[in-house]
Amino acid sequence: DSGVTQTPKHLITATGQRVTLRCSPRSGDLSVYWYQQSLDQGLQFLIQYYNGEERAKGNILERFSAQQFPDLHSELNLSSLELGDSALYFCASSAGLAGGLRQSTDTQYFGPGTRLTVL
Amino acid sequence: LAKTTQPISMDSYEGQEVNITCSHNNIATNDYITWYQQFPSQGPRFIIQGYKTKVTNEVASLFIPADRKSSTLSLPRVSLSDTAVYYCLGIGGSQGNLIFGKGTKLSVKP
Numbered sequence A: 001d002s003g004v005t006q007t008p009k010h011l012i013t014a015t016g017q018r019v020t021l022r023c024s025p026r027s028g029d030l031s032v033y034w035y036q037q038s039l040d041q042g043l044q045f046l047i048q049y050y051n052g053e054e055r056a057k058g059n060i061l062e063r064f065s066a067q068q069f070p071d072l073h074s075e076l077n078l079s080s081l082e083l084g085d086s087a088l089y090f091c092a093s094s095a096g097l098a099g100g101l102r103q104s105t106d107t108q109y110f111g112p113g114t115r116l117t118v119l
Numbered sequence B: 001l002a003k004t005t006q007p008i009s010m011d012s013y014e015g016q017e018v019n020i021t022c023s024h025n026n027i028a029t030n031d032y033i034t035w036y037q038q039f040p041s042q043g044p045r046f047i048i049q050g051y052k053t054k055v056t057n058e059v060a061s062l063f064i065p066a067d068r069k070s071s072t073l074s075l076p077r078v079s080l081s082d083t084a085v086y087y088c089l090g091i092g093g094s095q096g097n098l099i100f101g102k103g104t105k106l107s108v109k110p
Helices: none
Strands: A005-007 A010-013 A019-024 A031-038 A042-050 A053-057 A064-068 A074-078 A087-094 A114-118 B009-013 B018-023 B032-038 B045-050 B053-056 B061-064 B070-075 B084-091 B104-109
Touching: A005 A087, A010 A019, A019 A087, A019 A114, A031 A074, A042 A064, A042 A074, A074 A087, B009 B018, B018 B084, B018 B104, B032 B061, B045 B053, B045 B061, B045 B070, B070 B084
Parallel strands: A010 A114, B009 B104
Antiparallel strands: A005 A019, A019 A074, A031 A042, A031 A087, A042 A053, A064 A074, A087 A114, B018 B070, B032 B045, B032 B084, B053 B061, B061 B070, B084 B104
16 A cells, blocks of 8 residues: 555546546655556656646646645546546655655655546 | 666566566666556556665665666566566656656566
């Protein structure tokens, strides 16, 4: 158990819909990361938040957005869903450092993931 | 982040020692070598991290030669439950996100 929790575990929805995935980081961790894993693309970084602020952006679609709340939990919002959005979505957290710059030993711990199926 | 190259797959039998080698020719001075393990439909799990020479923990050992252009993850006496995908990453600097390659799919047979 990494200490990172994600809900829901499974989500089935239809094209065009909007869903929200939730992540609670390990106690004390300030950074939250979102990753998408699909069969053909592997693990892809989407976005990082540090202490409530967006810190880095990866291959995140404009239909997707995220935020980190004052209690440090994070939500990933996926809208206008398409069949190709079906994937595993992982959240990871790390301790983070002052200013959000990470060092090599700032280990990321991953949650169990949310499996999204778009029909 | 360093670009890494690993074998796509490896087979082993229970009780054997498994060594997975990763090449990272352009690793930066401040990059650490980090290995993650991932079981199907689960999140990657941190295994071990090192900078130079040898690091050992309760799960694995990591060998990094002096030139740091490669590293070897050693799993002693593997069991069926070690069947998973193993990722090698070079991590350092101010970049937060992890770049996962294809990893090495280890299959342990009885």
